[in-house]
Amino acid sequence: MSAMILSVEDLTVSFDGFKAVDSLNFYVEENQVHVVIGPNGAGKTTLLDMICGKTRPSAGSIRFKDLQLANMIEYQITRAGVGRKFQNPSVYEDLTVRENLDISSPDKRGIFNCLFARKDKALQAEIEHIAEMIFLHDQLGRKAGLLSHGQKQWLEIGMLLMQRPELLLLDEPVAGMSAGEREKTAGLLKQIAKGRAMVIIEHDMEFVKSVADKVTVLHQGKTLAYGSMDQVQNDPRVIDVYLGH
Numbered sequence: 001m002s003a004m005i006l007s008v009e010d011l012t013v014s015f016d017g018f019k020a021v022d023s024l025n026f027y028v029e030e031n032q033v034h035v036v037i038g039p040n041g042a043g044k045t046t047l048l049d050m051i052c053g054k055t056r057p058s059a060g061s062i063r064f065k066d067l068q069l070a071n072m073i074e075y076q077i078t079r080a081g082v083g084r085k086f087q088n089p090s091v092y093e094d095l096t097v098r099e100n101l102d103i104s105s106p107d108k109r110g111i112f113n114c115l116f117a118r119k120d121k122a123l124q125a126e127i128e129h130i131a132e133m134i135f136l137h138d139q140l141g142r143k144a145g146l147l148s149h150g151q152k153q154w155l156e157i158g159m160l161l162m163q164r165p166e167l168l169l170l171d172e173p174v175a176g177m178s179a180g181e182r183e184k185t186a187g188l189l190k191q192i193a194k195g196r197a198m199v200i201i202e203h204d205m206e207f208v209k210s211v212a213d214k215v216t217v218l219h220q221g222k223t224l225a226y227g228s229m230d231q232v233q234n235d236p237r238v239i240d241v242y243l244g245h
């Protein structure tokens with residue numbers, strides 16, 4: 001069995017007395033793509049928000065390797081190796097694809113350093129390699145604002161990879177993509193997960209089937225079901241609250 005990279009235990013957050021996440025246990029192993037599904041309002045985004053430090057838990061533990069993330073703030077969590085992609089792509093539209101990747105490197109201190117500093121060969125090689133992975137190698141000199149929605153999503157994944165995260169948190173990475181782009185993204189994410197781990201929130205069940213090693217179904221802030229895609233999609237409780245709708 002692989003080692004656990006993330007262990008969430010008894011995690012709870014209350015908003016004005018309402019428990020959006022309620023005594024949740026959730027585990028992610030190294031090299032694993034773990035998809036979280038569930039109806040609207042189940043607590044999926046709130047779970048990712050707590051892991052990345054955007055929302056502070058009311059109680060519970062979030063252990064990432066040997067770190068307790070519940071006690072850390074957002075930028076410390078990012079630096080420790082947790083990368084988060086939000087639902088809408090947020091790339092720098094006026095910069096080229098290359099510049100977007102360049103400024104995402106942790107070796108860079110700020111945008112001006114990045115644009116005017118002497119280019120480091122190893123960094124440029126890394127940019128080229130990542131651009132190849134995210135299907136944008138021939139777009140490196142193009143302004144990000146001119147990319148399609150799907151290409152912007154890929155660029156943002158590339159920007160996350162530049163931070164060399166060990167755990168990636170992705171919120172609906174294929175939203176708004178064509179069928180062809182979704183298929184390419186599934187291949188990309190499976191490749192990325194090797195040597196790391198990934199938590200994905202997604203509603204597109206075809207996509208979930210194609211990427212998930214494990215699936216957790218959240219409902220009302222708690223785990224309703226956990227297992228392989230086959231196991232959860234045949235679970236009558238999951239069909240009742242989610243898949244049957």
Ligand SMILES: Nc1ncnc2c1ncn2[C@@H]1O[C@H](COP(=O)(O)OP(=O)(O)OP(=O)(O)O)[C@@H](O)[C@H]1O
Pocket residue numbers: 015020038039040041042043044045046047
């Ligand atoms: N900052 C907040 N203040 C108050 N309530 C909140 C806050 N954030 C989330 N909630 C509530 O917590 C519940 C869980 O929301 P969350 O966004 O995590 O659900 P979700 O499973 O991601 O849903 P969706 O699939 O619609 O994105 C919802 O009822 C939401 O209204």
